[in-house]
Amino acid sequence: MVSEKKPELGSVMVIGGCGFLGHHVVRLLLRDYTCAVSVVDLRCTRNRRPDSDGVVYYEADITDVDKLESVFAKAKPDVVIHTASPAPQANDSVSHALFKKVNVDGTAAVIKACQHTGVKALVYTSSASVISDNKSDLINADERWPMVRGKDQTEYYSETKAAAEELVLAANRAPESPTFLTCAIRPSGIMGEGDTMQLYHMINVYRQGRTNVQIGDNDNLFDFTYVENVAHAHLLAARALLITAASKTVPLDHERVDGEAFFITNDSPVYFWDYARAIWAAAGCPHGTEHVRVLPRSVGLLLGALSEAFCWAIGKPPTFTRQRIIYACMTRYYDISKAKKRLGYKPLVSLDEGIRRAVKWALEQEQNKQ
Amino acid sequence: MGVAKQAIYYAFHPNELRSIIQWKVWHEPVHKRDPSKETATEKSCFHYLNMTSRSFAAVIQELNPELLMPVCLFYLVLRGLDTIEDDMTIDIKEKEPLLRNFHKYMEQDGWTFDKNGPNEKDRDLLVHFDDVIVELKKVKKPYYEIIKDITVKMGNGMADYALNAEHNINGVNTIADYELYCHYVAGLVGEGLTRLFVKSELANPQLLVRMDLTESMGQFLQKTNIIRDVHEDWLDKRRFWPKEVWSKYVDKWDDLFAPEHREKALQCSSELVLNALKHADECLFYMAGIRDQSVFNFVAIPQSMAIATLELVFRNPDIFERNVKITKGDACRLMLESTQNLRVVCDVFRRYARRIHKKNDPRDPNFLAISMQCAKIEQFIESIFPTQDPKKIAAGQKQVNEAGMDTGDAILLVLSAVFTLVVIGLLMVGTAWFLGAHLNKFFDGLDNSLGGSVKKPTSVLGHEEL
Numbered sequence: 028m029v030s031e032k033k034p035e036l037g038s039v040m041v042i043g044g045c046g047f048l049g050h051h052v053v054r055l056l057l058r059d060y061t062c063a064v065s066v067v068d069l070r071c072t073r074n075r076r077p078d079s080d081g082v083v084y085y086e087a088d089i090t091d092v093d094k095l096e097s098v099f100a101k102a103k104p105d106v107v108i109h110t111a112s113p114a115p116q117a118n119d120s121v122s123h124a125l126f127k128k129v130n131v132d133g134t135a136a137v138i139k140a141c142q143h144t145g146v147k148a149l150v151y152t153s154s155a156s157v158i159s160d161n162k163s164d165l166i167n168a169d170e171r172w173p174m175v176r177g178k179d180q181t182e183y184y185s186e187t188k189a190a191a192e193e194l195v196l197a198a199n200r201a202p203e204s205p206t207f208l209t210c211a212i213r214p215s216g217i218m219g220e221g222d223t224m225q226l227y228h229m230i231n232v233y234r235q236g237r238t239n240v241q242i243g244d245n246d247n248l249f250d251f252t253y254v255e256n257v258a259h260a261h262l263l264a265a266r267a268l269l270i271t272a273a274s275k276t277v278p279l280d281h282e283r284v285d286g287e288a289f290f291i292t293n294d295s296p297v298y299f300w301d302y303a304r305a306i307w308a309a310a311g312c313p314h315g316t317e318h319v320r321v322l323p324r325s326v327g328l329l330l331g332a333l334s335e336a337f338c339w340a341i342g343k344p345p346t347f348t349r350q351r352i353i354y355a356c357m358t359r360y361y362d363i364s365k366a367k368k369r370l371g372y373k374p375l376v377s378l379d380e381g382i383r384r385a386v387k388w389a390l391e392q393e394q395n396k397q
Numbered sequence: 398m399g400v401a402k403q404a405i406y407y408a409f410h411p412n413e414l415r416s417i418i419q420w421k422v423w424h425e426p427v428h429k430r431d432p433s434k435e436t437a438t439e440k441s442c443f444h445y446l447n448m449t450s451r452s453f454a455a456v457i458q459e460l461n462p463e464l465l466m467p468v469c470l471f472y473l474v475l476r477g478l479d480t481i482e483d484d485m486t487i488d489i490k491e492k493e494p495l496l497r498n499f500h501k502y503m504e505q506d507g508w509t510f511d512k513n514g515p516n517e518k519d520r521d522l523l524v525h526f527d528d529v530i531v532e533l534k535k536v537k538k539p540y541y542e543i544i545k546d547i548t549v550k551m552g553n554g555m556a557d558y559a560l561n562a563e564h565n566i567n568g569v570n571t572i573a574d575y576e577l578y579c580h581y582v583a584g585l586v587g588e589g590l591t592r593l594f595v596k597s598e599l600a601n602p603q604l605l606v607r608m609d610l611t612e613s614m615g616q617f618l619q620k621t622n623i624i625r626d627v628h629e630d631w632l633d634k635r636r637f638w639p640k641e642v643w644s645k646y647v648d649k650w651d652d653l654f655a656p657e658h659r660e661k662a663l664q665c666s667s668e669l670v671l672n673a674l675k676h677a678d679e680c681l682f683y684m685a686g687i688r689d690q691s692v693f694n695f696v697a698i699p700q701s702m703a704i705a706t707l708e709l710v711f712r713n714p715d716i717f718e719r720n721v722k723i724t725k726g727d728a729c730r731l732m733l734e735s736t737q738n739l740r741v742v743c744d745v746f747r748r749y750a751r752r753i754h755k756k757n758d759p760r761d762p763n764f765l766a767i768s769m770q771c772a773k774i775e776q777f778i779e780s781i782f783p784t785q786d787p788k789k790i791a792a793g794q795k796q797v798n799e800a801g802m803d804t805g806d807a808i809l810l811v812l813s814a815v816f817t818l819v820v821i822g823l824l825m826v827g828t829a830w831f832l833g834a835h836l837n838k839f840f841d842g843l844d845n846s847l848g849g850s851v852k853k854p855t856s857v858l859g860h861e862e863l
Contacts (some may be wrong), residue, residue: 105794131632165785166779166783166784166785167776167779167780167783167784167785168785168787169787171787171788172785172787172790172791173787173790173791173794175794179794245754245755246751248772248775248776258653295769295772295773296769296775296776297765297769297770297772298754298768298771298772301754301757301759301765301768302765302768304759304764305759305764305765305768307759308760308764312759313471313760314759314760315758315760316758316759316761360776362773362776362779362780378765378769379765379766379769382765
């Protein structure tokens with residue numbers, strides 16, 4: 028990218044541009060592309076670029092349709108990258124309402140605003156979990172796998188991501204706006220600088236000295252993806268949509284990007300507990316695996332059930348649950364050939380380098396707090 | 398191992414003994430040599446093959462008759478070259494032209510070579526090389542051209558290395574040097590073999606387009622040998638581990654063998670294991686291109702042995718103290734599994750990839766890269782033999798959605814089955830009774846055997862009497 032001329036993306040709006048993934052999208056736009064960048068977020072204080080970068084920030088709630096359209100009218104984006112989504116941490120009715128409001132209604136509002144203001148392309152951040160029922164293995168799954176919807180989908184968050192993805196893809200070349208192109212990126216296990224969930228949790232396990240337990244046989248592969256690679260995939264998709272928009276012919280089925288969903292990973296699945304151990308090692312864990320006790324999955328499930336029952340009895344939300352055990356023992360990895368062929372995607376940063384950077388960042392955060 | 402020691406070993410490793418017996422009893426070669434129809438010089442060639450090769454002699458002799466002699470002779474020619482190259486008693490001035498012109502000598506009727514030192518173990522082959530030359534003349538022209546072409550390349554490569562003082566004193570420096578060396582030692586042989594397989598139509602011609610797959614086959618075997626033999630080579634004052642790698646872990650080559658540097662040495666070996674593992678998926682891909690069972694066995698056996706050896710040497714401190722080798726039982730099991738089909742060989746690769754990942758140590762700087770590489774082998778196997786079928790998953794979802802009715806149906810089915818059984822049972826018992834069976838005796842007997850009611854009162858009474 029250094030010697031080559033940077034590709035043009037016109038005016039790009041990043042919705043959720045102050046969030047974990049969104050601010051990396053903004054960073055990559057400034058680094059790798061020639062474009063004008065605007066950001067829409069609920070609050071634009073954190074992860075903000077210095078003024079010298081020329082990013083224009085708009086504070087807006089995407090579920091507020093009128094406000095959103097007025098921002099679109101001002102920013103006049105050619106491309107919209109929609110990364111905004113609430114953190115899928117809680118699983119109660121309040122957060123369910125929030126998931127529905129932001130993910131489904133908010134995305135519907137974004138689509139409308141795009142169609143009304145002549146936006147050419149929309150790239151939506153979906154999730155690799157839309158094809159997971161949260162208990163069955165996904166072995167080298169690709170885009171042919173069906174979405175898990177309705178009562179089969181036990182995670183309401185995934186249900187709303189899937190519903191939103193369907194709205195986005197249905198809007199591609201829709202009759203009311205036939206030149207508007209869309210696609211969806213389905214990243215698996217995003218991690219990196221700014222990650223306050225997965226990484227934070229893993230390091231916590233180490234801090235509490237709980238690296239000595241392994242549940243399951245650790246032969247289950249999992250896909251984790253460094254955030255910069257996910258951002259990179261979004262921008263490749265945006266560029267492909269703009270190129271499609273500029274050409275007069277509709278692309279052939281086997282090369283089209285518009286109206287399509289793409290799984291994005293680091294293209295290197297790893298054994299679940301190896302990933303955890305790599306993070307612990309990067310955080311300074313001095314242990315090998317001699318101290319590790321292996322609990323069979325069934326024992327883990329029993330302990331999880333006991334923990335849930337106990338927490339229910341004392342009226343506290345459980346942290347150690349059966350679902351956690353299931354995730355730790357589940358195989359969940361993807362074949363990303365489609366993204367490689369059609370988007371020309373290849374991870375920019377390897378998983379081990381990604382872990383090094385992410386853990387370094389997390390440790391710096393810890394120090395700053397002290 | 399003494400007999401007693403062996404007996405004890407197998408008493409504790411019955412699975413290995415079972416594999417050995419299975420291999421001896423059940424292995425049926427696809428093709429067998431027929432010594433009764435062989436000429437004297439053919440017999441002589443097989444004699445030298447058996448004498449010079451530990452690992453390849455058996456598989457070569459089970460090859461498809463079309464390639465049996467060409468591959469045997471190809472092996473003997475290369476072994477002949479090797480015997481000259483290895484011999485340090487031959488002066489370089491004499492050695493160089495011998496190596497570079499070997500392809501000419503192998504065309505001269507009656508050519509033999511007896512100037513090898515007395516300790517050179519395969520010197521007899523060259524002393525009787527005229528027998529090999531007689532057979533070489535009978536090989537079909539297209540096959541002979543391939544053998545000759547590789548002999549030219551190999552001879553020149555060996556001569557270059559023999560002249561390369563830097564290499565002879567210091568050994569291999571960069572990873573690129575290391576891979577170039579492996580190319581000369583194993584990659585070239587692989588090239589010759591692939592061309593023979595394709596020419597005889599026993600392999601997919603696409604393998605000639607993807608010569609990188611052939612290269613991987615050779616690199617995988619050779620790198621594994623180099624890692625395994627490090628101690629033996631060190632004693633012989635030869636070094637094939639690239640300096641670019643070991644200098645990251647120790648300052649001096651000899652430090653690698655010092656007990657106080659053991660952990661660093663292990664980390665160094667795991668970087669080389671990682672480097673070798675990168676070829677594993679391409680090896681599987683190559684084997685998918687083989688169309689003949691005997692050729693498949695010929696290429697698959699060494700590959701399975703190699704991945705098992707990589708697992709054996711991975712994080713194994715013994716490699717710095719002595720020679721390590723896979724056990725005979727494991728070798729027999731691997732041979733059984735490598736003489737079936739690609740799917741079984743893939744299972745072998747997955748099994749050993751998982752074992753390697755289980756031995757992986759998070760403190761090793763190559764930890765995650767090795768985990769990723771093992772996973773990559775698994776993912777590659779999934780891409781050729783997928784476990785899941787999206788169509789079936791979609792169909793399964795539909796079924797689950799209709800499950801409400803299905804449970805009702807299932808209960809009804811079970812109930813009707815039970816009902817039918819009861820009716821049939823009653824009918825049979827009724828018929829038996831009707832035909833005069835003494836059912837009351839049967840029930841009495843049953844009653845008795847359960848500590849029946851007839852005896853009960855007596856025993857109770859008995860107790861009361863006490």
